[in-house]
Amino acid sequence: MRIGIDLGGTKIEGIVIGDGGGERLRRRIPAPRDDYERTLAAVTGLVADIERELGARGTVGVGIPGTISPATGLIKNSNSTWLNGTRLFDDLARRLDRPLRFENDANCFALSEATDGAGRGAPVVFGVIVGTGTGGGVVVNQRVLTGANAVAGEWGHNPLPAPRDGERPGPACYCGRSGCIETFLSGPGLARDYAAAGGGEATAIEIAHRAERGEPIAAAALERYAERMARALGSVINLLDPDVVVLGGGLSNIDRLYERVPQLWAPYVFSDRVATKLVRAVHGDSSGVRGAAWLWETENE
Numbered sequence: 001m002r003i004g005i006d007l008g009g010t011k012i013e014g015i016v017i018g019d020g021g022g023e024r025l026r027r028r029i030p031a032p033r034d035d036y037e038r039t040l041a042a043v044t045g046l047v048a049d050i051e052r053e054l055g056a057r058g059t060v061g062v063g064i065p066g067t068i069s070p071a072t073g074l075i076k077n078s079n080s081t082w083l084n085g086t087r088l089f090d091d092l093a094r095r096l097d098r099p100l101r102f103e104n105d106a107n108c109f110a111l112s113e114a115t116d117g118a119g120r121g122a123p124v125v126f127g128v129i130v131g132t133g134t135g136g137g138v139v140v141n142q143r144v145l146t147g148a149n150a151v152a153g154e155w156g157h158n159p160l161p162a163p164r165d166g167e168r169p170g171p172a173c174y175c176g177r178s179g180c181i182e183t184f185l186s187g188p189g190l191a192r193d194y195a196a197a198g199g200g201e202a203t204a205i206e207i208a209h210r211a212e213r214g215e216p217i218a219a220a221a222l223e224r225y226a227e228r229m230a231r232a233l234g235s236v237i238n239l240l241d242p243d244v245v246v247l248g249g250g251l252s253n254i255d256r257l258y259e260r261v262p263q264l265w266a267p268y269v270f271s272d273r274v275a276t277k278l279v280r281a282v283h284g285d286s287s288g289v290r291g292a293a294w295l296w297e298t299e300n301e
């Protein structure tokens, strides 16, 4: 059996996927914040509980916020900052007494959707999480493309393509630059754009609801959002040419994007027609933990 662990900032989730691909068990525990030792103990305890309950030993794949630096073997780029600079991979493998597989949580999301989700059967899948940030992952033939720097698919900190005058230099980003895709396409990015246009304070989902009800400022903000996503995904299509782009995260619940973005991305794609499909994630919030379990389906074991 395959055990998947999703190491989130506020919760740690465990799942078991059986041989037929079905879910056998799921557990969720609070994540110990700001405490590395207790994080190790929590994951080890969760795996032990799962294996005791099912009476079997499994493979373990772990989805993490951030990545393991190929240069140092240490965790980097994690917004669960107490994990940065640690040897999480080695420490957990030793405590669990088995080889582990780790991937960035956005890569796990993409793998889950490419394996038995919205991108099932597609040779090349680009998975995007649009929520508090804009993560991304690439899966080719049901295998995660990690990359030489372990940043494949991290489109969120590229500059927004073809910026208009009002988009230059763009909002400041926590990465130190301005005008990153994330500053426009994250939930806070949409909220900022709407507020700047005079709409007041509202969450991204509330803005989408207001747009549906015909509020002009919200409708205009959502149209700008869709057009920016079209530009950003157009450049991804030119580089990667995915069969399917899967959207996950809170903003993936905005129905209008699936109709509007593909109408708008054609001018940015170097092709006479665009066959790429834009679809909503099937597994929702479960994709990260499912993809972590699937890390042990995709290579020779």
Ligand SMILES: [Zn+2]
Residues within 6 Å of the ligand: 156, 157, 173, 174, 175, 176, 177, 180, 182
């Ligand atoms: Zn940035």
